[in-house]
Amino acid sequence: MNSQLQVICADITKLHVDAIVNAANHTLLGGGGVDGAIHRAAGPELVKECYGLGGCRTGEAKLTGGYQLPAKYVIHTVGPIYYEDEHPAERLADCYRNSLMIAINRGLKTIAFPCISTGMYGYPADEAAHIAVSTVRSVLSETGSNICVTFCCFGTRDEALYRALLNA
Ligand code: ADP
DSSP states (O other), rough: GGGEEEESOOOOOOOOOOOEEEEOOTTTSOHHHHHHHHHHHOOOOHHHHHHHHTTOTOOOOEEEEEESSSEEEEEEOOOOTTTTSSHHHHHHHHHHHHHHHHHHHTOOOOEEEEEEEEEEEOHHHHHHHHHHHHHHHHHHHHOOOOOEEEEEEEEEHHHHHHHHHHHO
């Protein structure tokens, strides 16, 4: 299964994959961090489609087109705010599970995740990486899907955490 998982250190908006995951906020109308970068790169058509989605709850995920991104789709999910939300570990796992299930159910072959909640939402990077890798591994083994999953880190510290987990 490890051949289906890879780690890179990159700007997620540059990836040529079927879907990139956006660490969005409840409005789905754009924000800072990776969300802002995705909206800037996708162009204004993305926010137009997002208006029609009626927001998104923590842990849920919703799919849109990728517009001017190299990725065909964006899967928007809302991570937990570490010091505010109840059961942040369960909600973070929900983000990975629900996003990946959307991609699998659509028959997508490649998906890339950013390190959800580890920026402004304050989730400790090492705990978040454990949840990301263990949840993705569970979904792949439960479904038998052969989708390829990229963990797209935005810094070498996150990249090292993920490499250690994938090699464990
Ligand atoms: P959250 O609000 O869920 O914490 P942030 O966007 O603040 O979301 O941060 C989530 C993660 O996304 C952080 O690890 C941050 O370094 C990373 N990130 C920010 N910009 C990009 C980008 N262009 N590509 C990939 N990851 C990014």
